[in-house]
Amino acid sequence: MHYFNFKKNNLYCEEFKVEDLAKQYGTPLYVYSSKTILEHFWKLEKAFEEINPLICYSVKANSNLSFLKLLTSQGSGLDIVSGGELYRAKKVKCPGNRIVYASVGKTDKEIEEALKYGILMFNVESVPELKRINNIAKRLNKKAAVALRVNPDVTPKTHKYITTGKKENKFGIDKDTAKDIFLKSKKYSNLRIIGIHIHIGSQITEGEPFVKAIQKIKTFIESLKKLGVKLEYLNIGGGLGIVYDNEIPQTAKEFADKILPLIKKISLKLILEPGRFIAGNAGILVSKVIYMKDTPQKKFIIVDAAMNDLARPSLYSAYHKIAALRKYKNKIKNGKKSDVVGSICESGDFLGKDRELEVKEGEYVAVFGAGAYGFSMSSNYNSRPRAAELLVKDKKTFLIRKRETYKDLVKEEIII
Numbered sequence: 001m002h003y004f005n006f007k008k009n010n011l012y013c014e015e016f017k018v019e020d021l022a023k024q025y026g027t028p029l030y031v032y033s034s035k036t037i038l039e040h041f042w043k044l045e046k047a048f049e050e051i052n053p054l055i056c057y058s059v060k061a062n063s064n065l066s067f068l069k070l071l072t073s074q075g076s077g078l079d080i081v082s083g084g085e086l087y088r089a090k091k092v093k094c095p096g097n098r099i100v101y102a103s104v105g106k107t108d109k110e111i112e113e114a115l116k117y118g119i120l121m122f123n124v125e126s127v128p129e130l131k132r133i134n135n136i137a138k139r140l141n142k143k144a145a146v147a148l149r150v151n152p153d154v155t156p157k158t159h160k161y162i163t164t165g166k167k168e169n170k171f172g173i174d175k176d177t178a179k180d181i182f183l184k185s186k187k188y189s190n191l192r193i194i195g196i197h198i199h200i201g202s203q204i205t206e207g208e209p210f211v212k213a214i215q216k217i218k219t220f221i222e223s224l225k226k227l228g229v230k231l232e233y234l235n236i237g238g239g240l241g242i243v244y245d246n247e248i249p250q251t252a253k254e255f256a257d258k259i260l261p262l263i264k265k266i267s268l269k270l271i272l273e274p275g276r277f278i279a280g281n282a283g284i285l286v287s288k289v290i291y292m293k294d295t296p297q298k299k300f301i302i303v304d305a306a307m308n309d310l311a312r313p314s315l316y317s318a319y320h321k322i323a324a325l326r327k328y329k330n331k332i333k334n335g336k337k338s339d340v341v342g343s344i345c346e347s348g349d350f351l352g353k354d355r356e357l358e359v360k361e362g363e364y365v366a367v368f369g370a371g372a373y374g375f376s377m378s379s380n381y382n383s384r385p386r387a388a389e390l391l392v393k394d395k396k397t398f399l400i401r402k403r404e405t406y407k408d409l410v411k412e413e414i415i416i
């Protein structure tokens with residue numbers, strides 16, 4: 001079921017005509033469909049129901065508090081990567097035993113806060129970090145549960161910036177070092193090293209790379225078992241791909257069918273960390289056309305959203321579908337393809353290139369697949385206030401983040 005649909009040539013989000021929302025709340029505007037968010041979460045839950053995994057939504061994908069509350073109220077846990085994300089998790093009262101914490105550079109303060117809140121476990125990425133967590137836990141008189149993030153060394157077909165499970169990536173610990181840690185785990189008196197974590201990358205549309213990684217980890221776990229190492233958890237991270245263009249990504253069920261036979265053989269409690277799969281197609285970025293600029297080479301559709309609002313096209317050359325909120329009955333034939341660009345002083349500031357898009361000045365466009373790594377990666381570059389965020393839920397609209405003001409831009413600054 002899709003909740004962003006054209007009805008009578010107008011784009012709707014659930015029951016709401018998006019153009020009305022754009023007029024009421026202004027642009028650039030992120031619009032999210034709660035039905036889509038929940039459906040994605042439930043699909044994953046259902047696909048894996050026979051083993052009842054802990055699904056920890058990856059906060060970095062979209063960290064709005066209402067977004068998090070919607071998911072945690074359905075039993076989702078959270079995958080966090082910073083003290084700021086822990087703060088958000090606390091704000092929505094996510095129980096500590098449903099929080100896992102990854103990141104290659106956790107600071108003492110962040111570790112201490114997470115231990116005090118009683119998170120389920122840290123996903124540890126290096127030996128120095130392991131020692132640090134042990135020392136802080138000792139000082140606080142606590143036992144910290146940890147999983148070692150092991151690098152399975154697989155190469156998923158995705159953008160090089162979002163592959164994370166290769167040997168040369170900064171993430172994770174190689175298997176030999178991990179084995180050594182497990183065998184000498186007694187020296188970490190305030191740690192319980194009880195799990196293995198992997199995360200091989202993002203926007204992975206096929207099951208094969210996951211199967212390969214899990215197969216490698218299964219062999220590793222078996223070798224550890226023979227050496228007397230007892231584990232409780234296997235965390236396979238996130239990474240499930242979504243539709244941005246014409247991909248046909250695996251469904252939750254297809255994914256589960258592929259990996260469940262292996263997972264069942266490993267027989268550890270499974271943790272999943274989906275981000276994009278839940279949030280990506282649940283949001284659009286709505287923007288108004290400021291100018292249509294025709295040049296001998298190209299047409300430019302200059303809109304009021306820019307790379308500060310949605311960084312993915314500039315950052316990874318990521319493709320996002322873009323459509324006018326109003327479909328024309330008779331296509332206007334004006335020849336050239338258009339680049340949809342923002343007003344930022346960078347040639348890399350574009351939302352889409354070479355699009356056949358029919359739209360006029362003053363009208364609106366929607367950038368699809370913007371629910372994940374959209375707002376959460378946005379910035380104030382060029383002193384642009386960040387966009388508002390709107391959630392459609394229960395036949396109502398909720399402003400879940402106000403548009404920033406110029407005052408917000410400078411509120412922490414000091415003129416000397």
Ligand SMILES: Cc1ncc(COP(=O)(O)O)c(C=O)c1O
Nearest residue numbers: 058199202238239273274275276
């Ligand atoms: C450790 C970890 N888990 C989960 C995720 C979420 O990935 P995705 O949004 O592709 O599901 C990421 C993304 O970078 C990650 O680094």
